[in-house]
Amino acid sequence: MAQSTAKAKKRQAPGTTRRLRLGLGVMLALLLVVGGKLFFVQGLDVGGMAEAARNNRLTPMDLPAERGRIIDSTGAIMADSVIRYNIVVDQTVNTKTDEFKRRNPDTDTIETISRSQGIAELAAVLGIETSKIREALTGEKRYNIVAKEVKPDIEDRISQLAIPGVVSEGVSKRVYPNGSVAGGIVGFLRDGTTGQSGLEQTQDEILKGTPGKRIFEIGADGLRIPVATDELTPAIDGKDVKLTLNSDIQYFAQQAIQSQVNKLNAEWGTILVLDTKTGNIIAMADTNAPDPNDPGKVDAKDRGVRAVTAAYEPGSVQKMITAAALIEEGKSSPLDHFTIPPSYVVDGQQFTDSFEHGTEERTLAGILGWSMNTGTVMAGQRLSKEQRYDWLKKFGIGEAPDIGLPAQAGGILSRPEQWDDRQQYTVLFGQGVSQSTLQTVRAYQSIANDGVMLQPRLIDSYITPEGVEEKVPAQESRQVVSKETAQQVRDILESAVTEGQIKEAGIDGYRVGAKTGTSQAPREDGLPGFDGFTASLVGMAPMDDPRFVVEVVVQRPKGNIYGITNGPIFRSVMSQVLRTYNVPPSTGTPARLPQFVK
Numbered sequence: 001m002a003q004s005t006a007k008a009k010k011r012q013a014p015g016t017t018r019r020l021r022l023g024l025g026v027m028l029a030l031l032l033v034v035g036g037k038l039f040f041v042q043g044l045d046v047g048g049m050a051e052a053a054r055n056n057r058l059t060p061m062d063l064p065a066e067r068g069r070i071i072d073s074t075g076a077i078m079a080d081s082v083i084r085y086n087i088v089v090d091q092t093v094n095t096k097t098d099e100f101k102r103r104n105p106d107t108d109t110i111e112t113i114s115r116s117q118g119i120a121e122l123a124a125v126l127g128i129e130t131s132k133i134r135e136a137l138t139g140e141k142r143y144n145i146v147a148k149e150v151k152p153d154i155e156d157r158i159s160q161l162a163i164p165g166v167v168s169e170g171v172s173k174r175v176y177p178n179g180s181v182a183g184g185i186v187g188f189l190r191d192g193t194t195g196q197s198g199l200e201q202t203q204d205e206i207l208k209g210t211p212g213k214r215i216f217e218i219g220a221d222g223l224r225i226p227v228a229t230d231e232l233t234p235a236i237d238g239k240d241v242k243l244t245l246n247s248d249i250q251y252f253a254q255q256a257i258q259s260q261v262n263k264l265n266a267e268w269g270t271i272l273v274l275d276t277k278t279g280n281i282i283a284m285a286d287t288n289a290p291d292p293n294d295p296g297k298v299d300a301k302d303r304g305v306r307a308v309t310a311a312y313e314p315g316s317v318q319k320m321i322t323a324a325a326l327i328e329e330g331k332s333s334p335l336d337h338f339t340i341p342p343s344y345v346v347d348g349q350q351f352t353d354s355f356e357h358g359t360e361e362r363t364l365a366g367i368l369g370w371s372m373n374t375g376t377v378m379a380g381q382r383l384s385k386e387q388r389y390d391w392l393k394k395f396g397i398g399e400a401p402d403i404g405l406p407a408q409a410g411g412i413l414s415r416p417e418q419w420d421d422r423q424q425y426t427v428l429f430g431q432g433v434s435q436s437t438l439q440t441v442r443a444y445q446s447i448a449n450d451g452v453m454l455q456p457r458l459i460d461s462y463i464t465p466e467g468v469e470e471k472v473p474a475q476e477s478r479q480v481v482s483k484e485t486a487q488q489v490r491d492i493l494e495s496a497v498t499e500g501q502i503k504e505a506g507i508d509g510y511r512v513g514a515k516t517g518t519s520q521a522p523r524e525d526g527l528p529g530f531d532g533f534t535a536s537l538v539g540m541a542p543m544d545d546p547r548f549v550v551e552v553v554v555q556r557p558k559g560n561i562y563g564i565t566n567g568p569i570f571r572s573v574m575s576q577v578l579r580t581y582n583v584p585p586s587t588g589t590p591a592r593l594p595q596f597v598k
Contacts, residue, residue, distance in 0.1 A: 064170040065209030066465075068238035070186055070199055072247040073280075073460060078186050079200065079292065080175050084149035085168040087126070087158060091139040093165030102162040118163040125157050126150070137166070149173065159214075176292040181251045184305045185243075185284060185405065185458070188292035197303055199241060199459075200292075202404050206462060209238035239470075240463040244280035249273060252576050253285035257552065260569045261287045264557035267532075271569070272307045272437050273577055274549045276445050276540065279454030279474065281403065282548070282577065284308070284438075304407060307437040308400075311409040312534045312555070314440050315519030316371045318430030321443060322380050323368055323492055325391035328485045331382040334365045334492050337597045344374040349422045351377050354518070354562055365492045366595030369500025371516060373429050380428035385416040388427055394480050395443040396453065397435050402475075403458040411435035431519055437536075441551050444538050447493075448546035451486040453478050494543045495593035504567030505539050507575050509585040513546070514539030514570065521556055532556035537566040541574055544588045547581070550574045 070079035099114045119137060123130040126147050136146045146166070150158075155168045174189050187198020193208075195201035212235030253271040261269040273282040288302040295303055326332035341359045343352045353372050367375030380388065392398070398413030412434045416424070423432035438456060446453035455475035462470045481489075493513030496502045505514040516537045520530035538551035550573055552566040577583075 060213055060215050062170065063212035063214055063233075063235045064172050065211050065235040066237040067172055067174065067209065068207040068463075069240045070203075070207075071240060071242050072182075072245045072250075073243060074246065074248075075242075076247045077177050078182060078243070078245075078247065080177065082173050082175065083152055084171050084173055085152070085155040086148050086171060087146040087150060087155070087166065087168055089137050089144050089146050089167075090165040091137060091141045091144055094137045094163065095139060097164040100162070100164050105160070115164075118161060121161050122146075122158065122163055122166065125154060125161070137163075174292075178247055178251075179293065180289040180291040181247055181254065182245060182284070183290040183292050183295075184286055184303055185245070186292055188290070188295045197295075197406065198292075198305070199243075199404065201406055203241050203459075207238040207241060209465075210236040212236070237465040239465070241459060242461045242463060242469070244275075244278075244282065244457050244460045245284075246282050246580065249573075249577055249580060250283040250285060253283040253573050254287075254289060256569050256573050257285050257554075258287050260552070260554060260566065261557075264554060264559065264564060266557040267555045268302075268306060268310075269552070269554040270306045270310070270437055271553075271573055272441050272551050273573065274441050274445055274456060276448040276454075276546050276549055279445065279457045280460070281456055281458045284458075305405055308403065308405050308408045309436070310555075311411040311434040311436050312521065312553075313432070313434050313519035314430040315517035315534065315536065316373075316376075316429055317440055317444075317515050317517035317536055317538050317551075318433070319368050319371065319376050319428070320447065320489060320493065320515055321391060321395050321397075322376055322383075322388075322428045323364060324395075324447065324481050324485060324489045325383055325387065326364070326379055327488050328391075328481045329383065329387065332364050332379055334363065334488050334593050336364045336379070338362050338364070338367065338375050338378055340367070340372060340375045340378060342374075344378055346377060346381065346425065347421050349425060351425065361597035363594055363597060365495050365593035366500070366597075368492050368515065369496040369502075369593075369595045371501065376429045377425045380425065385419065385424050388424070389413070389416040392427065392433065395446065396439055397433060397443070399439070400436070401438050401442055401456045403438070403456050405458065408438075409436045411439060430517060437551055437553050440536075440538060441549050444540060444549045444551075446480045447486050447489050448540045448549055449486075450483040451479055451481040453480045490540075490543060490546070491591040491593055493540070494591040495595070497539075498590050498592050499595050502537070502539075502567065504565060505537065505570050507541060507571055507578070510541050510575075510578060510583075511543035511586040511588065511590050512539055512541045512574070513543050513591075514567075516566075518561055533561045535561060535564050535566060537570050539570055539574065541578065542583060542586045543591070544586045547583055548574065548577050550577065 066083050067081035069077055071077055097115055099112055101110050101112055104111050119134050120130050123133040185198055187200035188196050189200055190196040195204035213233045215231040257269040257271045269287045271285040284305055284307045286306050288298050290298045290303045340362050343350055351373050353374055362375055392413055398411055400408040400410040426432040454477050459472050461472055490513055497506050497512050497514050502514045506512055519534050521532045521534050523529050523531040534555050536553045540546040540549045552569050557564050
């Protein structure tokens, strides 16, 4: 019996072994499946799960670029930016953190820092009492400002502290050291970031630069992971914009025109100063100029640059173009003889002058020297309507100079076939046509520069953050009249000062040429008719070799328009410009063309 039982056990042994082997095989297969899965997920990460988890931990922080400066021709700062940072904290993260880890850059090791030590370090960097920092970091607020507008070097030190929940927010603060000096030209920002007006608007892309970015990893506990990703893409600061302006002359001109407008109780005034040899704008002064630090203190209508935005009938300053056209076309000369009656009628249109006179024998120089509409129409008849139009076009009337400012006015110059019986003659003395102060000054610049018209320049160059100056090339010049014609017209303008009605524009030691202008100002309400006058004076000096053109314009002055003069203001500004640029006194003999035929 015992023997048969033993035999039975021997018969069962192979089956048991097979089952054990089978079970072991199944377990090994399961381990292989699990191990393979782990290798597939953690090693190969075909599904990108690890990468997705890492991306969820990445925290980006924008680094603002420093906005470029606006500087004048001497390097004086007219607009500047300072980068500052607000230090903020998520209290829910910091309050719950007793200690945290960070890398020690000196030993390249990971160290453990207590919350109290972190608070003390932050207080030391900011120069604030430890108790106040602890209070700012403690609580349940997800966003709390610890310190405002700290400097970049301080922000960098705070970043290295890696305190849980504490981050920085970059802010750019724009400042305008010169206040309202050239305020309309410089412009200002909207919400402290985007150009709203002036050069801040038109040069926004160049000034603002390219923001940078810092990326680091934050763990599930809200703490920065010290050995994980820490990437920095530096910001690229904007370029500086260097102007042709001289801020000292700009200030002087603004004071001068503001005084004149206040004296005459006028609506507004402007002064423009141009270098005849380069086309550089030295000053564009407006009354009630805005301070970009607080532009809302002035009306919106005063925030632009009227020398380029305001188009008006120029009046008799336009007679210079008529004289230049007559001489260049060979239709007249400065000493041509004209018999001028008290009033002159042509095509049923009657023209008179601003002063009473009998029939007079005048030269062309005398017609301009005494600003006679009658004589201008009489001489201008020698030009066809098409020639009158073409010469206005050649001198840039109807064409807005592009100097990089917004809302530049092109003015109005109708085609000759649209002129009525009167307008065909009034355009000869600056009525029935409108233009900006800059257009008028550009026309006079061509006469001052031997007939070569240069396009006005306001932006001289761009300067990279590395200090490389990129000059803005001058626009193409053009010969408007011959050198000989330009000289003859200059003689007429100088004679208007030495022999004509504009003696008050004269400057001791310098030869000056000038022309006045008076025109009716259209009604502001848009209805037909006129309401007040525009009074202007444009001149150049020194006439030996003209270096500068200055125009003074006053809109709607009160009182007798024919008793109003801009001569003293012109003389004051031109004298200041000549002194500033060390222009030597005149040595030649002034032109004294006869005004009357004897």
